[in-house]
Amino acid sequence: MERGNINRLLLIEKVLLLKSLNLFKETPENILADLAPLMKEMQYEQGTEIFKEGETGDCMYIIQQGNIKIHKGNTTLAILKEKEVFGELSLLDADTRSASATADTDCILYKIDQEPFYELMDERPEVAKGFIKILCQRLRTMNEKSRQQ
Numbered sequence: 001m002e003r004g005n006i007n008r009l010l011l012i013e014k015v016l017l018l019k020s021l022n023l024f025k026e027t028p029e030n031i032l033a034d035l036a037p038l039m040k041e042m043q044y045e046q047g048t049e050i051f052k053e054g055e056t057g058d059c060m061y062i063i064q065q066g067n068i069k070i071h072k073g074n075t076t077l078a079i080l081k082e083k084e085v086f087g088e089l090s091l092l093d094a095d096t097r098s099a100s101a102t103a104d105t106d107c108i109l110y111k112i113d114q115e116p117f118y119e120l121m122d123e124r125p126e127v128a129k130g131f132i133k134i135l136c137q138r139l140r141t142m143n144e145k146s147r148q149q
Contacts, residue, residue, distance in 0.1 A: 039110040050101040057090025058114045066107030
């Protein structure tokens with residue numbers, strides 16, 4: 001069950017959390033300081049579904065504490081832990097979710113919604129460049145894996 005919004009971390013702590021993520025490690029701190037206020041703290045109890053496969057995505061999540069299970073039906077695709085992100089493609093493209101996400105433990109997550117993120121990208125193109133770089137790295141990794149099979 002979702003427990004609502006609580007803002008526990010200070011701005012500088014949010015900036016440090018963002019900087020620790022692969023997605024934003026190349027992004028300058030002053031830009032992360034503009035992104036940090038968009039982070040909404042959410043608490044979920046173990047077993048709570050964060051989103052379902054097939055739903056339209058319009059936000060991404062950062063795991064502050066706890067584990068998230070990414071799954072298709074009963075098949076677990078990944079268990080994500082602290083300082084990992086999920087749903088990040090939905091910040092760029094409001095397509096349907098490719099899998100479901102469920103709180104595997106009690107969790108504290110930070111949610112970033114698509115619309116304010118778009119506005120930030122308009123003002124700060126470096127944020128978009130960071131996203132593009134990560135997506136390119138993922139594509140290269142996937143291409144390499146498919147060549148090895």
